[in-house]
Amino acid sequence: MATLKEKKALETDREFHFTDADFHKLSKMVYERTGIVLKDHKKNMVYGRISRRLRQLDLDQFKDYLSLLEGQGGAAEIVNFVNAITTNLTNFYREAHHFEHLGKTVVPEAIEAMREQGTRRFRVWSAGCSSGQEPYTIAMTLWEHIPALAQYDARILATDLDTNCLDRGRSGIYPMKQADGIPSDCLKKYCQTGNDPEEGTVVMMGDKLKKLIAFKQLNLMGKWPMKGPFDAIFCRNVMIYFDNETKAELVRRLSALLKPRGWLYIGHSESLLSNAGDLELQGRTVYRRKN
Known part of the structure; x- marks a missing residue:
């Protein structure tokens, strides 16, 4: 851990003057708009990410950037600000047990319920989809476990705050090195490879997905x-x-949008604890609505 003297030296060497007051103002904006809490140890991360915006906008200091965000034209920059702050770490088949559960437990139950109810509607929401690897993995899982999927009214909603990530998701094009998690048979069945001038060999998600x-x-x-x-x-x-x-309010809203006995998947480092509401733990980071 850096000493106070080392921290001061780091701040002195910075390209842009960045005070604790600047950091706390930006943190407050992030929390008010996204609910994300940026603790003090995130100060250097915020500096690094927002410094890029200062260079792009030809600004001299963080106070100028804060003035832009708070001014009349700030609404347009807020999108770039949020994009810069939000963390987007993802890959195909991340936390693979969730997709195994979706295919082997959720899908068969849903098919049986659809038969009984005379419907073919099946819906999955990827909330915080980042650059799209998660919803594409969901799509491959559905195709693998419902061969006649085209005959169903099946849809995946993929949402995120970051517009740049959403653009990547819509394109469905990723550097080949990011395709490591995709099983080879799925890669052959649902994807294509190509070349990009900037990224080299790429994997392209197919139309079925x-x-x-x-x-x-x-x-x-x-x-x-x-x-x-x-x-x-x-x-x-x-x-x-x-x-x-x-977190408690978000879980309540998520649960309200689930079908009775519907399923919620959360991250490996997350736990609902007292915030579970009408959800009950069914397995490792897998929750089910009680009714």
């Missing part, structure tokens, strides 16, 4: 236009950034 997914921008702290209900919701590695009050 793309047609299942709708990518939409959504702030989980704002109003939700969708009504559900969803058979399953993936909200993984999102709540780790929230305080308990925000």
Whole structure:
């Protein structure tokens, strides 16, 4: 851990003057707009990410950036600000036991329920989908376990706050090194390879996957236009950034959009504890609505 003297030396060497007051103002803005809590140890991370915006905007100091955000033209920059702050770490088949559970437990139960109810509607929500690897993995899982999927009214809603990530998801094009998690048979069946001038060899998601997914921008702290209900919701590695009050409210809203006995998947480092509400733990980071 850096000493106070080392911290002061680091701040002196910075390209842009960045005070604790600047950090706390930016942190407050992030919390008010996204519910994400930025603790003091995130100061250097915030400096690094927002410094890029200062260079792009030809600004001299963080106070100028704060003035921009708070001014009349700030609404347009808020999107870039949030994009810069939010963390987007993901890959295909991350926490693979969730997709195994979706395919082997949720899908068979849903098919049986659809037969009894005379419907073919199946809905999954990827909340905090980042750059799209999660919803594409969901889509491959559905195709693998429902060979006649085209005959069903199956859709995947993929939402995120970061517009840059959503653009990547819509394109369905990823550097080949990111495809390591995709099983070889799925890679052959649902994807193609190609070349990109900037990224070299790339993997491209096929139309069978793309047609299942709708990518939409959504702030989980704002109003939700969708009504559900969803058979399953993936909200993984999102709540780790929230305080308990925000987490409890989010879980309540997620549960309300699930079908009775619907499923919620959360991240490996997350736990609902006293915030579970009408959800009950069914396995490792797998919750089910009670009724």
